[in-house]
Amino acid sequence: MAELLSYGFMRNALMAGVLVSFACGVIGTLVVLKRMVFIAGGVAHTAYGGVGLAFYFGVNPILGAVAFSLAASFLMGYVQRQTRQRQDTLIGVMWAIGMAIGIIFADMTPGYKADLMSYLFGSILAVTRTDLWLMLGINVLVISLVALFYKELQATAFDESFARVRNLPVDLLYLVLVAMIGLAVVMLMRVVGLIMIIALLTVPAAIGALFLKHMHHIMWLATGLSLVFTTGGLLLSFFFNLTSGATIILISGVAYLGALLVHRYCRRCPE
Amino acid sequence: MTDPVILNPPLIDIKNLYAGYNHETVLEDINLTIQQDDFIGLIGPNGGGKTTLLKVMLGLIEPRQGTVQVMGEAPEKGRKHIGYVPQFAEYDSAFPISVRDVVRMGRLSRQRLFKPYTDEDDAIVSERLAWVDMLEHQDRALRELSGGQRQRVYVARALATDPKLLVLDEPTISVDLEARTHIYDLLFQINQQGVTIFLVTHDLNVVSSYVKTIGCMNRRLHYHGEKQVTDEMLRATYGCPVDLIAHGLPHRVLAQHEGEG
Numbered sequence: 299m300a301e302l303l304s305y306g307f308m309r310n311a312l313m314a315g316v317l318v319s320f321a322c323g324v325i326g327t328l329v330v331l332k333r334m335v336f337i338a339g340g341v342a343h344t345a346y347g348g349v350g351l352a353f354y355f356g357v358n359p360i361l362g363a364v365a366f367s368l369a370a371s372f373l374m375g376y377v378q379r380q381t382r383q384r385q386d387t388l389i390g391v392m393w394a395i396g397m398a399i400g401i402i403f404a405d406m407t408p409g410y411k412a413d414l415m416s417y418l419f420g421s422i423l424a425v426t427r428t429d430l431w432l433m434l435g436i437n438v439l440v441i442s443l444v445a446l447f448y449k450e451l452q453a454t455a456f457d458e459s460f461a462r463v464r465n466l467p468v469d470l471l472y473l474v475l476v477a478m479i480g481l482a483v484v485m486l487m488r489v490v491g492l493i494m495i496i497a498l499l500t501v502p503a504a505i506g507a508l509f510l511k512h513m514h515h516i517m518w519l520a521t522g523l524s525l526v527f528t529t530g531g532l533l534l535s536f537f538f539n540l541t542s543g544a545t546i547i548l549i550s551g552v553a554y555l556g557a558l559l560v561h562r563y564c565r566r567c568p569e
Numbered sequence: 570m571t572d573p574v575i576l577n578p579p580l581i582d583i584k585n586l587y588a589g590y591n592h593e594t595v596l597e598d599i600n601l602t603i604q605q606d607d608f609i610g611l612i613g614p615n616g617g618g619k620t621t622l623l624k625v626m627l628g629l630i631e632p633r634q635g636t637v638q639v640m641g642e643a644p645e646k647g648r649k650h651i652g653y654v655p656q657f658a659e660y661d662s663a664f665p666i667s668v669r670d671v672v673r674m675g676r677l678s679r680q681r682l683f684k685p686y687t688d689e690d691d692a693i694v695s696e697r698l699a700w701v702d703m704l705e706h707q708d709r710a711l712r713e714l715s716g717g718q719r720q721r722v723y724v725a726r727a728l729a730t731d732p733k734l735l736v737l738d739e740p741t742i743s744v745d746l747e748a749r750t751h752i753y754d755l756l757f758q759i760n761q762q763g764v765t766i767f768l769v770t771h772d773l774n775v776v777s778s779y780v781k782t783i784g785c786m787n788r789r790l791h792y793h794g795e796k797q798v799t800d801e802m803l804r805a806t807y808g809c810p811v812d813l814i815a816h817g818l819p820h821r822v823l824a825q826h827e828g829e830g
Binding site for chain 2: 331333446447449450452453455456457459460461462463464465466467507510511512513516
């Protein structure tokens, strides 16, 4: 273990795991409670368009991903709120178009493209110090916003009509939430890759929501669980020479199935 | 309270209202005045526009034509005086939240942004919970409760807003008969305490023993500020007598109440 920590890339990777866990716990809980899993998945995949575009123009792919995932969050959020029918179709189409843009621009970029794969499948071992600072910044922003609007976010997640009748700024809160999802996606992209983001964003919170009744408790438990999943997955992948992102997701998936079984078969689970 | 010498505007004042969704008109030429202390029961077939009327009153749907005033103001401003109990179907039945947290939402408002709940809020929340007989369950998860208990929690949340008008959309759907009676008794007491009530429902036979006035609605509203439901009103609302029985409104019950009204 000490040997492990002597590698700079390993220290960075473990630190990245800690940082994304907070975003996962906090944003993931809101995504699960507000039933925005599909939007979160759509935003994640659309972000690949930004990666491809940035790659083509020789800009830092993270910037492209931030721009695309924020744009996708707002667009999908708008579709979700404004159109009455076929929201899932529209979001699904945007999801695919975003990915297609990324792939086409990658095709048009000459040279070696292995780096692009790391955005799809994650590369926690390649996390740089700059990435860590960016993650820390996003965490501070996201956690402050959620702390500031905690009771209002809970109220709109539970019952939006009632919140509107109380004259809460429901639309603004929704906008803030989709923007936070966009930022969380960029963070998680480095760790598990765009394709598997939905799992890490939703599984810890979904487990918490099965057993707990207070939103802040769910957020804490989800943070702890994603810390266990990312660290555990990272160590396993290191020792068995596996892809880290996929290992993290498989551990999460197994834990979720286990939690579902426990919830199903213990009648009087303590709330 | 305001100075009693000043004539209060009606709680709700709707004139020549038309509203609907996309190309469909659901409300036609609605005129409705709700006065202080009333307990109105609104009946009518599904799809007859009852919920739409509520949502227009609450400023959740824009009218196409006509005017809506809540406490003399536009619905977006006046609705802070309305305690709203939405329809059961609007909730996620597995949502993880405690009973007390639901009721505390009634204390939220735009002025409350950035400010935590106060001791006064907590006192009000406890009092409203006690009022609906749910104080002992305040720490339980909402999803563990029965349908009737949940409805009482939503009523407590609406009461926590200190409403002048309580508006309920089918509060007894998916609630057994005993719990139903409990809810109606509760509404009766709340009305006695000076809160005006507007109740949308489908079970006239129960409601007729609690409400003060009854309206019938099917796109158009038949309401005369009285408790009498005439055959004519029902025929206009439900279409034909066969339909009436299908909706569980036997004439026998109506006839008895025509006598009382």
